[in-house]
Amino acid sequence: MIEVLSVASEAYPLIKTGGLADVAGALPAALAPRGVTMRTLVPGYPSVLEKLTSGRQVAAVDDLWGGPARLLAGRAGGLDVIAIEAAHLYDRPGNPYMGPDGWDWPDNWKRFAGLSWIASELALGLVEGYRPQVLHCHDWQAGLAPAYVKFGPSDRIKTVMTVHNIAFKGSFGPDIFPQLRLPAHAYGVSGVEYYGGVSFLKSGLECADAVTTVSPNYADEIRTPAFGMGLEGLLNGRADSVYGILNGIDTDVWDPATDPALSQNYTAATVHQRRVNKQALIERFGLDGEDGPLFCVISRLTGQKGMDLLIQVVDGLVALGGRLCVLGSGEPHLEDGFRHATARHPGKVGLITGYDEPLSHLMQAGADAILIPSRFEPCGLTQLYGLRYGCVPVVSRIGGLADTVIDANPAALLAGVATGFKHDADNAHALYEAIRKATMTFADEKTWRKIQRRGMKSDVSWAASAERYADLYADLIGVRRDDNQDD
Numbered sequence: 001m002i003e004v005l006s007v008a009s010e011a012y013p014l015i016k017t018g019g020l021a022d023v024a025g026a027l028p029a030a031l032a033p034r035g036v037t038m039r040t041l042v043p044g045y046p047s048v049l050e051k052l053t054s055g056r057q058v059a060a061v062d063d064l065w066g067g068p069a070r071l072l073a074g075r076a077g078g079l080d081v082i083a084i085e086a087a088h089l090y091d092r093p094g095n096p097y098m099g100p101d102g103w104d105w106p107d108n109w110k111r112f113a114g115l116s117w118i119a120s121e122l123a124l125g126l127v128e129g130y131r132p133q134v135l136h137c138h139d140w141q142a143g144l145a146p147a148y149v150k151f152g153p154s155d156r157i158k159t160v161m162t163v164h165n166i167a168f169k170g171s172f173g174p175d176i177f178p179q180l181r182l183p184a185h186a187y188g189v190s191g192v193e194y195y196g197g198v199s200f201l202k203s204g205l206e207c208a209d210a211v212t213t214v215s216p217n218y219a220d221e222i223r224t225p226a227f228g229m230g231l232e233g234l235l236n237g238r239a240d241s242v243y244g245i246l247n248g249i250d251t252d253v254w255d256p257a258t259d260p261a262l263s264q265n266y267t268a269a270t271v272h273q274r275r276v277n278k279q280a281l282i283e284r285f286g287l288d289g290e291d292g293p294l295f296c297v298i299s300r301l302t303g304q305k306g307m308d309l310l311i312q313v314v315d316g317l318v319a320l321g322g323r324l325c326v327l328g329s330g331e332p333h334l335e336d337g338f339r340h341a342t343a344r345h346p347g348k349v350g351l352i353t354g355y356d357e358p359l360s361h362l363m364q365a366g367a368d369a370i371l372i373p374s375r376f377e378p379c380g381l382t383q384l385y386g387l388r389y390g391c392v393p394v395v396s397r398i399g400g401l402a403d404t405v406i407d408a409n410p411a412a413l414l415a416g417v418a419t420g421f422k423h424d425a426d427n428a429h430a431l432y433e434a435i436r437k438a439t440m441t442f443a444d445e446k447t448w449r450k451i452q453r454r455g456m457k458s459d460v461s462w463a464a465s466a467e468r469y470a471d472l473y474a475d476l477i478g479v480r481r482d483d484n485q486d487d
C-alpha cells in the first residue's frame, strides 16, 4: 500500500465551507481500493473535535506558534483523521477563516503555518510507527508544507500540491518570514517569497514535487495570464509537473435513490417523481407553482461565480416564464442584488442566505436546472451533483465546467449526447441566451427528459480520477502500482 497524508483545512463531513471539503472528504474512500491508504490532517476546529470522540493522543508539541498542541488520531465521519488540537489557534466558533466581523483572522498565517509545519513533522516521524510516503497538500492553507519539506532536514517524502482555487494565495507581508521556522535562504524565488512578501500557495507550487489542479482544462488555463493570477510564469516553468485531474463526487452521499434530504427519492427511470421535490422547494422558497422551469443557484455569492451577471438577467429569466431559487451567501452587494430581485418578483425569485447542506440536496433534486455562470471554475462540483440528480446544468464554457458538460447544440442533440447548456463566460447576454435556450427546451418534455436521463447516467464518480492520483503517487515514489498493491 502507498501511505499518503492528505493535508487540508477542511474535509467533509468534519468541516465544510466549499468544494475543497467535498474533495478532501471523498478522496480517501476513492483511493482505498486502489492501493492507497490516506490519512487526513486537519486543524482541530470545534466541529472537528466534536466528531472525533474516539481520538487518542499520538503526539504533542510544546509550542505551535504561541501555545501547546496535541495530535489526536482516530476515525470520524468515515475518515482516518489526525486533528491538531491547539486551542490558541483553532478553538474559534463559526467559519474557519474569519471572525464574526467577516474579516480574516489576523493570525491566519500562524494557524496555517502550524498546519503545514505539523504535516512536515509527521513526515519526519513525529508519530512513532507512522511514516507517510507522500504529502498531498490542498490549497494555500497547506501550501507551506512542501517548503518545510524542501528546506527541512529530510526531503525524503514526496509532495503534491493541489490547487482548488488559485485566487486565494495566502499572501502576507515579509515581516512574518522570520517567524516561519524556515532557513534564511528559503526567502527567495525558489522558496516562499512572492512579490516582496510571503505567499503560501506560491510556496507550495514552487516547492512541491508535483502540482495538480482539479480539471484538465483549468490546468491549461492557469498557465495563461487570463487565469494564472500572476502564477502563470511559475506554472509554465514547471509545465511537465502540472497535472489536471478531474474531480469526482461521492456517489453514496449524492445518490437521489437514497438521499435522506429529499422529499421523494427517484432514479433515472422514475425521474418524473422529481416533481414532489420541486413542490417542496417551491413551498420552501415561497414561490408560485406555475409550469415554467425552476432554476436554482447553490453557491458562494461572489464575482468568481458570475453572480453579478445573473443579477443582470434575472428580470429576463422571469419574463421568459422561469423562476429562480438561490441558496448562498457572500459579497454584500450581491446578496442585496438578489434581495432586490426577490422584492421585484415576489413568487418568482426566492433567496435563502446562509449555508444549508440538506437544502442544497433538495434543490438539486427539485429544481429543473442549475445555473453556474462562473468567470473561472477550477472544476466545479455543483454541475456534477446536477448531472447526477437530473438538475440540468447551465454553465459557462470555462475550467472544469467545459470539461464536464456537453452542450445541447444541434449536433449533440442529434447524436444523443447532450447533458446541459453552455455559454461564453463573463457575458450577461450569453448567459441570458443560454437560459432562453434551456427554457425553450424545457417546454419540449421529451427532449428535456432525455437530457436529464443522460446526465444521470454519466460517470461523475471518482473511479477514473482516483486511478490517476494513485498512479501519480506511485510514480513519485518510484513504485509500480501492480507490485505495490500486492504488498
Ligand SMILES: Nc1ncnc2c1ncn2[C@@H]1O[C@H](COP(=O)(O)OP(=O)(O)O[C@H]2O[C@H](CO)[C@@H](O)[C@H](O)[C@H]2O)[C@@H](O)[C@H]1O
Residues within 6 Å of the ligand: 017, 018, 019, 020, 022, 023, 164, 165, 214, 247, 298, 299, 300, 327, 328, 329, 354, 355, 356, 357, 360, 377, 378, 379, 380, 381, 382, 400
Ligand atoms: N449556501 C450553501 N449551502 C450549502 N451548500 C453550499 C452552499 N454554497 C455552496 N455549497 C456547496 O459547496 C460546494 C461548492 O463547490 P464548488 O465546486 O462550487 O466549489 P468552491 O468554489 O467552493 O471550491 C473550489 O474547489 C472545488 C473542489 O476542487 C472546485 O470544484 C471549485 O471549482 C473551486 O472553486 C458544493 O458542495 C455546494 O453544494
